[in-house]
Amino acid sequence: MRTSQAPAARQLTFGDLTIVYDERVLEPRPWTAAQSAWAAELALAVPPGRLLELCTGAGHIGLLAIASTGRDGVLVDIDAVACDFAAGNAAVAGLAERVEVRRRPVDDCLDADEVFPLVIADPPWVPAAHTDRFPEDPLVAIDGGDDGLALARACLLTIDRCLHSDGLAVLQLGSVAQADDLGDWMVGEVDLVASEVRAFGKRGVLVLLRRPGHRAKRKPATNV
Numbered sequence: 244m245r246t247s248q249a250p251a252a253r254q255l256t257f258g259d260l261t262i263v264y265d266e267r268v269l270e271p272r273p274w275t276a277a278q279s280a281w282a283a284e285l286a287l288a289v290p291p292g293r294l295l296e297l298c299t300g301a302g303h304i305g306l307l308a309i310a311s312t313g314r315d316g317v318l319v320d321i322d323a324v325a326c327d328f329a330a331g332n333a334a335v336a337g338l339a340e341r342v343e344v345r346r347r348p349v350d351d352c353l354d355a356d357e358v359f360p361l362v363i364a365d366p367p368w369v370p371a372a373h374t375d376r377f378p379e380d381p382l383v384a385i386d387g388g389d390d391g392l393a394l395a396r397a398c399l400l401t402i403d404r405c406l407h408s409d410g411l412a413v414l415q416l417g418s419v420a421q422a423d424d425l426g427d428w429m430v431g432e433v434d435l436v437a438s439e440v441r442a443f444g445k446r447g448v449l450v451l452l453r454r455p456g457h458r459a460k461r462k463p464a465t466n467v
Contacts, residue, residue: 264301269384279307286312289360297364302329362412366394403433412452
């Protein structure tokens, strides 16, 4: 009689956290700890309230930000396995009572009238035609649609619905070119502007988002 078994669990150190995952979710990339660190820095400049993370995967980026800021958080992913790992990793980190994990699609993840002062978004950003370059990665975790930005646009629409007027968000993308393309799309679509882009070589980029008229002006892209 054949029995199905879950893949072998793996673990790594991400910042000060131990993160458990397996091959069914995207392996945490060490460079993305910079997204947690930036969110923790921004937390000092935004109003009180919970942190929201969209497309959380194993939860590592959001959990490190939550641990670093002392805020409570909501972690969202559509994948059941990812949500299980995110909840388990929150428990291992001693954050279970401060973290809510929601298994919902990005475009239907908010409760009525929710407002968040700080948002992290880590959508899949690989163009669909290029996903075969990453055979080790689960398709659901990397496939960003034809141009790699389908889920990023969905994240921006959700951020637009819930970001506090004085809030900030950090979005992960694949390249400065993607950030430019998304910036063009944002005009007239969402009440958000990109005010800074930080590039991490070929690994990816981080985009700082805020409401128009927020005190900071857009900065040129920088390499980190």
